[in-house]
Amino acid sequence: MSENQEYMTALTIRLEDELFAVEASRVREILDLVPITEVPSARAFVGGLINVRGRVVPLADLRVMFGMERPEPDEDTRIVVMEVDIDGEPTIAGILADKVHDVTDIESASIEEAPKVGMRWRPEFVKGIGKRNGGFIIIPDMERIFETPGGRSTSVAAPEERAAS
Amino acid sequence: MNISDPTETFRQEARELLDQLEAGLLDLEQDPSNDDLINSTFRALHTIKGSGAMFGFTAVAEFVHEFETAFDRVRKGQSKANTALIGVALDAKDHIHLLIENPDAPIDGGTEILVQLRAIVDGAAVDGHGEAAPAVVAAPAPAPVVVEAPKPADSGAKRWRLTFYLPSDALIYGTNPELLIKELAGIGPISVLALSDRIPDLDIIDPEVSYLGWQVDIEVADDPTAAIDDVFLFLRDNMELTLAPLGGEAAVAVIEAPAPVVDVAVAAPSDDAMPEAPFVPEPVVAKAAPAKKAKAAEKAEADKPAATSLRVPAERLDELMDRVGELVIAQARLSQIANSSSDTALKTIAEELERLSSGLRDTTMGIRMVPIGTIFSRFRRLVHDLSGELGKQIEFITTGEETELDKTVIERLADPLVHLIRNSVDHGLESAEKRIAAGKDPKGTVRLSAVYSGAEVAISVIDDGAGLNHERIRAKAEENGLISADAKLTDQELNHLIFAPGFSTAKEVTALSGRGVGMDVVKRTIDGLRGTIDVTTTPGKGSVFTLRLPLTLAIIDGMLIRVGDGRYTIPLAAVEECVELPAGVEANAKGRNFLDIRGSLVPYLRLREVFGLKGQGDEHEKVVIVSSGEGRVGLVVDQIIGNNQTVIKQLSKLHSGIKSFSGATILGDGTVALILDTAHLVASGQSYVERNLGRAA
Amino acid sequence: MTKTILTIDDSASIRQMVAMTLTAAGLDVIEAVNGQDGYDKATTNTVHAIITDLNMPVLNGIEFIRKYRQHPASKGIPIILLTTESDEELKRQAKEAGATGWIVKPFKQDQLLAVIKKVTGA
Numbered sequence: 001m002s003e004n005q006e007y008m009t010a011l012t013i014r015l016e017d018e019l020f021a022v023e024a025s026r027v028r029e030i031l032d033l034v035p036i037t038e039v040p041s042a043r044a045f046v047g048g049l050i051n052v053r054g055r056v057v058p059l060a061d062l063r064v065m066f067g068m069e070r071p072e073p074d075e076d077t078r079i080v081v082m083e084v085d086i087d088g089e090p091t092i093a094g095i096l097a098d099k100v101h102d103v104t105d106i107e108s109a110s111i112e113e114a115p116k117v118g119m120r121w122r123p124e125f126v127k128g129i130g131k132r133n134g135g136f137i138i139i140p141d142m143e144r145i146f147e148t149p150g151g152r153s154t155s156v157a158a159p160e161e162r163a164a165s
Numbered sequence: 166m167n168i169s170d171p172t173e174t175f176r177q178e179a180r181e182l183l184d185q186l187e188a189g190l191l192d193l194e195q196d197p198s199n200d201d202l203i204n205s206t207f208r209a210l211h212t213i214k215g216s217g218a219m220f221g222f223t224a225v226a227e228f229v230h231e232f233e234t235a236f237d238r239v240r241k242g243q244s245k246a247n248t249a250l251i252g253v254a255l256d257a258k259d260h261i262h263l264l265i266e267n268p269d270a271p272i273d274g275g276t277e278i279l280v281q282l283r284a285i286v287d288g289a290a291v292d293g294h295g296e297a298a299p300a301v302v303a304a305p306a307p308a309p310v311v312v313e314a315p316k317p318a319d320s321g322a323k324r325w326r327l328t329f330y331l332p333s334d335a336l337i338y339g340t341n342p343e344l345l346i347k348e349l350a351g352i353g354p355i356s357v358l359a360l361s362d363r364i365p366d367l368d369i370i371d372p373e374v375s376y377l378g379w380q381v382d383i384e385v386a387d388d389p390t391a392a393i394d395d396v397f398l399f400l401r402d403n404m405e406l407t408l409a410p411l412g413g414e415a416a417v418a419v420i421e422a423p424a425p426v427v428d429v430a431v432a433a434p435s436d437d438a439m440p441e442a443p444f445v446p447e448p449v450v451a452k453a454a455p456a457k458k459a460k461a462a463e464k465a466e467a468d469k470p471a472a473t474s475l476r477v478p479a480e481r482l483d484e485l486m487d488r489v490g491e492l493v494i495a496q497a498r499l500s501q502i503a504n505s506s507s508d509t510a511l512k513t514i515a516e517e518l519e520r521l522s523s524g525l526r527d528t529t530m531g532i533r534m535v536p537i538g539t540i541f542s543r544f545r546r547l548v549h550d551l552s553g554e555l556g557k558q559i560e561f562i563t564t565g566e567e568t569e570l571d572k573t574v575i576e577r578l579a580d581p582l583v584h585l586i587r588n589s590v591d592h593g594l595e596s597a598e599k600r601i602a603a604g605k606d607p608k609g610t611v612r613l614s615a616v617y618s619g620a621e622v623a624i625s626v627i628d629d630g631a632g633l634n635h636e637r638i639r640a641k642a643e644e645n646g647l648i649s650a651d652a653k654l655t656d657q658e659l660n661h662l663i664f665a666p667g668f669s670t671a672k673e674v675t676a677l678s679g680r681g682v683g684m685d686v687v688k689r690t691i692d693g694l695r696g697t698i699d700v701t702t703t704p705g706k707g708s709v710f711t712l713r714l715p716l717t718l719a720i721i722d723g724m725l726i727r728v729g730d731g732r733y734t735i736p737l738a739a740v741e742e743c744v745e746l747p748a749g750v751e752a753n754a755k756g757r758n759f760l761d762i763r764g765s766l767v768p769y770l771r772l773r774e775v776f777g778l779k780g781q782g783d784e785h786e787k788v789v790i791v792s793s794g795e796g797r798v799g800l801v802v803d804q805i806i807g808n809n810q811t812v813i814k815q816l817s818k819l820h821s822g823i824k825s826f827s828g829a830t831i832l833g834d835g836t837v838a839l840i841l842d843t844a845h846l847v848a849s850g851q852s853y854v855e856r857n858l859g860r861a862a
Numbered sequence: 863m864t865k866t867i868l869t870i871d872d873s874a875s876i877r878q879m880v881a882m883t884l885t886a887a888g889l890d891v892i893e894a895v896n897g898q899d900g901y902d903k904a905t906t907n908t909v910h911a912i913i914t915d916l917n918m919p920v921l922n923g924i925e926f927i928r929k930y931r932q933h934p935a936s937k938g939i940p941i942i943l944l945t946t947e948s949d950e951e952l953k954r955q956a957k958e959a960g961a962t963g964w965i966v967k968p969f970k971q972d973q974l975l976a977v978i979k980k981v982t983g984a
Contacts, residue, residue: 037829037837038731039820040776046819049829049837054491056814056829056837086818093817148818171882175875211917215946216873218968226968338931339911339940339962344983373937398980399963402954476874 007105008130012137013080013097016068019137021130022082024103028092031079045145050094052081059094065145066121071098086146093146106130106137175220177476179265182209183258184542190254191545197246207233207240213261225264228275232257235282244286252553253281255546324411325389330363330378332403337373340400346381348396353385382411479572482533486720489522489529490812493720494831496522497809501833523810526720533573537615537624538566540579544586544613551590558597558608559590565615570622574694574714578624581690584683585626585710586611593630593708603705605629618794621696621739621844624712633702635659641668655855660700664688695827697844699794713794713844715827723811723830723840726789727804729778732838734811734830735800739791739843746786746801758853760788760799768850769799775825775846791843798850800841809833813840865984866890866908870900870926871915871944880913883971889984897921897929905933911982912941913965913974916952924959931960940981944969 010021029052036048036059048059059079063070076099084093107130114126127141186209193202210233218226236254238244257278264275327349331340349355360378364370383389393408394401496518503515541563548561570578594600594609601607612627635656642648642662654662662668666685691698696714715736723734744762746769759766769788773780788799813828820826827842867889869880881891892907894900896918904912912930916923923943930936940962945952948966956964965977978984 035836037839039823039826039839040731040778041823041825042820049820049839051831051835051837054494054831056816056831058817058819060819089818091817091819093819146819148822171875171878174878175873178873178875208917211946212873215917215967216875219876219879334960337937338957338960339938339981341938341940341981341983344980347983348980399957402957 012101014099329406497833534569568615581687589628593628629707632704725806726802793844793847796847865910868909870894872918897926927959
């Protein structure tokens with residue numbers, strides 16, 4: 001864990017028009033867009049599979065969980081391959097990012113809790129909101145987001161759509 | 166380089182030996198005068214004792230020693246291996262097992278078992294002889310050691326003269342006089358003189374015979390008798406040796422008088438670990454009896470072919486499988502490139518490589534495959550014990566022991582099968598009286614079978630007992646709130662209720678089967694193996710529990726198909742045949758999707774629908790007929806692309822809940838393709854059939 | 863030159879223990895699982911000493927010693943028999959068959975090394 005008392009080392013990525021931060025120490029690699037195999041009957045959040053060096057890796061689209069628009073990928077689109085905990089088990093998954101920015105340190109002191117109301121997205125998926133260069137960075141709660149329905153905790157997942165084609 | 170702990174190796178070895186021992190004892194019960202069995206039992210005990218002592222398992226060694234001694238009567242034919250004896254022997258085996266797993270914990274029960282054993286053995290004595298300890302009576306031997314009247318050594322004597330001649334075959338048999346002399350030099354400063362008086366003339370000399378003698382003077386304060394004994398430890402019996410102090414008295418101190426050897430009770434081997442006492446010279450007269458026994462035992466062994474096998478850590482096998490998997494994927498990509506190339510040399514080598522990698526895959530898969538008989542054998546003991554405890558006579562039959570499954574699958578099957586067998590014996594089979602009253606053989610039969618079926622293995626537990634009682638199941642389910650009082654359920658659905666959590670039909674909680682909660686755990690375990698469990702029953706006649714499991718977990722032959730824009734793989738072993746979807750079939754179907762395949766109706770599923778894809782299928786859709794167990798279903802696809810070697814990759818938790826797919830694979834072009842779960846699709850087809858026709862097709 | 867010791871025992875744990883003890887003392891070790899395997903290995907490799915168990919399938923220790931001693935390669939090679947008891951009759955048989963010495967089980971590692979040193983000087 002790179003999160004210590006003072007700062008969190010984070011990879012910042014852009015989803016739609018918001019900046020998100022994921023723990024840099026958990027990132028395995030960053031790929032350009034690769035062919036995505038659609039999984040019929042899967043939740044829209046994890047509708048695809050990709051091949052990462054001979055390994056079959058699920059592809060997650062955080063934009064679904066945050067109720068964002070999902071435009072077609074362009075030349076900035078990247079896939080961030082990282083380790084996430086799913087119901088307590090470490091798993092490798094890919095995260096779609098509209099753009100990948102940089103690795104930065106966010107001072108823990110500057111991270112605030114997400115407000116319970118008045119925020120655009122579901123607060124239970126947001127671990128905190130940090131500040132950087134005058135802008136906000138959303139720190140997603142990856143464990144909650146990746147929890148399977150009927151997984152470990154009893155939190156309610158966002159209403160899903162079936163994978164449409 | 167194997168760096169594991171020898172103690173752990175011993176433990177594993179002991180476990181295997183104990184398994185052999187148990188099987189041997191059970192066989193012996195059926196065939197009590199089989200000498201080979203008796204001897205192999207003995208040998209297993211002997212090895213456990215010897216190795217156990219070596220690795221510090223003293224409790225084990227002591228117990229086994231006593232066990233051996235008591236069982237020795239059986240070996241000598243003075244006792245018969247009757248059922249009571251076998252029973253105690255099995256208890257003893259369990260005790261040994263406990264001792265091996267917990268060498269430090271104080272475990273009781275050993276003494277009682279031994280007492281019981283001795284009681285049975287003495288009671289069943291054939292000839293009524295007492296403890297016959299065949300004494301080795303010695304005839305006074307021609308003493309090769311030079312003996313003089315023993316006189317105490319003078320404390321002042323500091324120089325000793327040792328004179329010795331080695332036995333004539335000493336050199337051939339590996340004795341090195343140089344080393345002996347070196348050892349003597351370790352006692353104190355020495356001066357050595359070689360004695361050539363016995364060397365014959367050159368023309369008759371045999372260079373391999375020892376003719377030389379030595380005279381060695383040693384300077385040492387204390388009596389070197391013991392030390393010299395030690396040097397000549399292995400040679401004392403047939404060499405010549407004199408030792409005398411030099412200077413001072415003329416008295417000659419000798420090493421040993423060859424006393425006649427008496428009272429050596431061969432039946433009770435001594436407990437001394439190392440021969441500390443100087444080696445007593447042996448009588449030359451041979452003693453016939455003990456040798457014969459040893460020979461008989463060894464002869465039995467000599468007739469068995471040596472099985473060479475190798476222990477490999479499971480992780481290494483997994484690594485090997487991964488490498489082979491990667492190789493298969495790379496080879497698939499090469500084949501793809503070769504196919505679209507016009508380079509014949511490339512095409513040829515790609516074909517060759519495909520053949521080789523397929524062979525390598527088969528061989529490697531074979532390593533992980535283990536015959537299911539390895540877990541079947543432990544059930545013999547289970548049924549034997551249950552039979553005794555419940556007072557039911559049971560015939561236990563196994564078939565298909567040679568059916569092979571992946572090692573990891575087999576290990577996880579053991580517990581569920583124990584549950585099922587227990588259940589059949591305890592609840593399924595009726596008591597002898599009830600059976601006779603029903604016109605059945607008082608001896609109940611439990612059959613365990615394993616057989617291949619397409620891409621699966623079917624393992625069945627069959628009993629000829631009373632069958633499942635549907636009224637009782639219904640009552641219990643209602644009682645536990647699993648179904649409502651007016652719910653309509655088919656017989657099959659009633660049967661499946663027994664697998665629901667929180668269900669139990671056992672009127673009494675028997676100590677053996679516990680609360681009958683085993684069934685839902687069994688189902689969960691089988692689900693975890695991506696298998697299915699089924700039960701059919703006939704009241705009064707019996708029940709059949711069938712487990713179906715996928716054959717392999719790693720690499721299979723797959724059929725690549727296309728539905729819409731997506732490509733999917735179907736395990737080839739599950740594919741029965743492929744047909745064209747007859748034109749106009751949809752129009753006539755009236756919502757009933759059935760195909761007529763040579764007279765039988767086969768339901769079909771449109772994968773487009775199953776996958777929720779929009780749009781129409783291709784013009785000439787194909788139907789792939791797959792089977793799982795007894796059922797079949799046709800899968801309608803847009804295109805059948807071809808066959809490929811499919812390396813199965815597990816799906817993550819995010820997708821593993823999707824029932825239609827059992828895994829994923831990587832195709833030759835690097836993209837991911839999902840693997841269809843044929844068992845689930847067949848089941849879907851079946852329920853579709855049942856809903857529409859009201860009965861199984 | 864490093865001496866090579868052949869150890870013959872059907873028990874993998876004993877073989878392992880013997881091999882570990884001897885290699886730690888700077889010796890090379892060849893393993894065999896029964897008397898026949900031992901005979902094959904003893905007659906096709908250069909060995910400086912042999913340690914053999916008694917009770918083994920196919921060919922037991924004493925049978926192995928007898929058979930091996932008929933082969934010219936066996937001359938002068940010390941053979942140590944592992945026995946579970948100090949049975950005098952057994953020792954006599956062993957010597958008659960051509961054993962050089964014996965070790966009684968259970969034995970400690972330094973006892974093993976002492977006997978090996980005694981008969982090979984290594």
